[in-house]
Amino acid sequence: MSYDYEPLKRLYGDRLKLNEPLARYTVARLGGPADARISVGSAAMLNEVAQAAWQQGIPTRIIGGGANVLFSDLGYRGLIIINDAKTIDIHDDGTVKAESGAVLTHIARQSMSRGLAGFEWAVSVPGTLGGAIVNNAGAHGSDTAAVLTSAEITFPNSKIETWPVDKLNYHYRESALKRRSEPFVVLSGTLQLELGHDPAELQAKADGFIAHRKTTQPPGASLGSMFKNPPGDYAGRLIEAAGLKGKQIGGVMISPVHANFFVNTGGGTASDYLSLTKLAQQTVKDQFGVDLELEVELIGEGFDSPSDKQKPNFLNSLLNLLLVTEIIIAILVDMFASPLSQLLGPSNTPLLFAGLTILGVVSTIIGTWATIKSSSLTGICLIFVSFIFAGVSLLFFYLSLAPGSI
Numbered sequence: 001m002s003y004d005y006e007p008l009k010r011l012y013g014d015r016l017k018l019n020e021p022l023a024r025y026t027v028a029r030l031g032g033p034a035d036a037r038i039s040v041g042s043a044a045m046l047n048e049v050a051q052a053a054w055q056q057g058i059p060t061r062i063i064g065g066g067a068n069v070l071f072s073d074l075g076y077r078g079l080i081i082i083n084d085a086k087t088i089d090i091h092d093d094g095t096v097k098a099e100s101g102a103v104l105t106h107i108a109r110q111s112m113s114r115g116l117a118g119f120e121w122a123v124s125v126p127g128t129l130g131g132a133i134v135n136n137a138g139a140h141g142s143d144t145a146a147v148l149t150s151a152e153i154t155f156p157n158s159k160i161e162t163w164p165v166d167k168l169n170y171h172y173r174e175s176a177l178k179r180r181s182e183p184f185v186v187l188s189g190t191l192q193l194e195l196g197h198d199p200a201e202l203q204a205k206a207d208g209f210i211a212h213r214k215t216t217q218p219p220g221a222s223l224g225s226m227f228k229n230p231p232g233d234y235a236g237r238l239i240e241a242a243g244l245k246g247k248q249i250g251g252v253m254i255s256p257v258h259a260n261f262f263v264n265t266g267g268g269t270a271s272d273y274l275s276l277t278k279l280a281q282q283t284v285k286d287q288f289g290v291d292l293e294l295e296v297e298l299i300g301e302g303f304d305s306p307s308d309k310q311k312p313n314f315l316n317s318l319l320n321l322l323l324v325t326e327i328i329i330a331i332l333v334d335m336f337a338s339p340l341s342q343l344l345g346p347s348n349t350p351l352l353f354a355g356l357t358i359l360g361v362v363s364t365i366i367g368t369w370a371t372i373k374s375s376s377l378t379g380i381c382l383i384f385v386s387f388i389f390a391g392v393s394l395l396f397f398y399l400s401l402a403p404g405s406i
């Protein structure tokens with residue numbers, strides 16, 4: 001299915017790029033083209049672009065650092081927003097408010113230099129605050145859930161909500177937002193860090209984390225951990241024990257350094273990644289009876305992600321139904337008012353028109369509500385048609401009180 005990008009093109013001109021390769025926006029350096037791509041430099045613009053795309057019914061995904069997403073080779077049918085909204089505000093009480101495109105490393109380094117503790121673990125985790133809020137990113141015994149106090153999230157119909165951390169329902173690399181089928185975009189997040197620490201000590205701790213990573217994880221283009229650790233075990237240990245370290249399909253290899261890292265050695269494709277993933281899952285299942293669950297998210301044509309399908313809009317279907325019903329009844333009543341009143345008799349005819357008047361009034365109210373809620377065009381049509389329908393029905397009701405006048 002193709003979508004109409006003209007309205008977005010009119011709004012954003014050359015900032016909106018069509019048929020854009022995604023490889024350069026993902027850490028694994030692969031993925032086919034997106035129908036459209038736009039970069040945004042502030043949370044306000046992020047909200048504006050997302051709202052505009054949602055209003056046009058265009059499937060939309062946002063990429064932060066692209067460190068946890070695998071885009072299919074066929075690419076993405078819809079709009080990809082690249083999040084460059086990076087402002088970080090650090091306050092004297094230890095709160096850090098950052099736009100969702102702020103890079104984790106930058107937040108960590110700036111906080112440490114102000115003597116704020118609690119976010120050192122993020123110093124070498126690739127990606128943005130938005131991605132971390134969605135994924136509950138974490139390392140070295142801590143995670144996003146431990147420091148986040150709230151997130152500002154925008155939803156269709158211009159609804160911006162501030163979610164306290166409890167509402168995000170965090171678990172290990174999971175949240176109430178991850179794989180949510182209804183659209184949303186995280187605009188910013190607020191962290192509460194600990195005041196009064198020695199910046200040099202915090203830096204030394206962070207250096208230790210970086211050094212540990214260098215010795216335990218492979219360099220190069222990868223997606224970090226491909227699988228979540230199953231309860232009580234490690235995905236990397238299981239894949240290694242299954243004899244798959246160093247196994248390569250196409251341009252993608254299970255790292256000889258860490259078996260839960262799949263490295264794009266150059267020219268690798270999303271299909272190579274997927275084949276290697278399936279091989280690892282099947283082999284580990286056969287040998288150890290353990291199901292490995294992907295930590296990485298598969299997005300794009302052929303990957304069938306639930307949030308990228310346009311769902312039928314229930315509100316619009318209801319409004320359409322009401323609108324069509326009213327128009328059909330209005331035409332029938334106009335054509336057959338006289339025979340109808342003879343058929344029903346003088347006592348029942350006023351009841352019919354009273355009922356139709358009520359239908360018209362109720363539809364006017366529903367249309368008004370729908371228009372306020374979603375700026376729906378069908379809502380506006382419904383108000384107009386229902387208002388006339390209610391008026392005409394009221395007139396017929398009045399006439400039907402004097403038998404023989406219809």
Ligand SMILES: Cc1cc2nc3c(=O)[nH]c(=O)nc-3n(C[C@H](O)[C@H](O)[C@H](O)COP(=O)(O)OP(=O)(O)OC[C@H]3O[C@@H](n4cnc5c(N)ncnc54)[C@H](O)[C@@H]3O)c2cc1C
Nearest residue numbers: 064065066067068126127128130131132137138186223224
């Ligand atoms: C080498 C390497 C090491 C890694 N090590 C770790 C680690 O130690 N711990 C860890 O937890 N993870 C790790 N990861 C994974 C990755 O760093 C995290 O998952 C990170 O949170 C991804 O952030 P991102 O901005 O890159 O998200 P992306 O990959 O860009 O996006 C991930 C998901 O979040 C959504 N998203 C992103 N931003 C927003 C937003 N503003 N609003 C709504 N949705 C949004 C995307 O649509 C997508 O669904 C590693 C990855 C690599 C490549």
